[in-house]
Amino acid sequence: DAKTTQPPSMDCAEGRAANLPCNHSTISGNEYVYWYRQIHSQGPQYIIHGLKNNETNEMASLIITEDRKSSTLILPHATLRDTAVYYCIVRDSGGSNYKLTFGKGTLLTVNP
């Protein structure tokens, strides 16, 4: 079972920030939070990951709460091409940490 909970869908206006929440209340101390997205008819695409600190790259920002039980992926200026299913994944810290366990994700629809 996936270790994360995400809303099934969200809407965002083009040009506005999209804030996608994820709950991972059972995360352990050395497990990372990863975000992938999947545009229709494509394979998943890595976005960002983090452990404790907030992270930012050219695609997005990741805000992790101090207790690490939840996180938010922020797309600062959403475009129509950001419409996709966004997956929040807690990466196993043990010997099988090569394995990505996907839930159902959040379908983000960016509207013009």
Next chain:
Amino acid sequence: GAGVSQTPSNKVTEKGKYVELRCDPISGHTALYWYRQSLGQGPEFLIYFQGTGAADDSGLPNDRFFAVRPEGSVSTLKIQRTERGDSAVYLCASSLFPGQGPYNEQFFGPGTRLTVL
């Protein structure tokens, strides 16, 4: 550079037939993964290769499914006696090394859509 490629992009077959799905990983990536995605669901792990050997095949649903990677590069997922329930998108991914870590994300191909009639 080229990403992960998968062929065919679509495969329609009849129940009971044998199919092979091919994955070409990114050159130099030692780790290769197969996932399966049913409609409306996230991808599910099937098998992981480190080099030529299958390091973890715990996700394969049954013994009708088999995968190989004989030279440590291209991989083939083989399904015998296909069933309608095998219909799904089969995704392949590769990474430079196994496991997690900076710059070691998994790169996915576009998938092969398998339809079993």
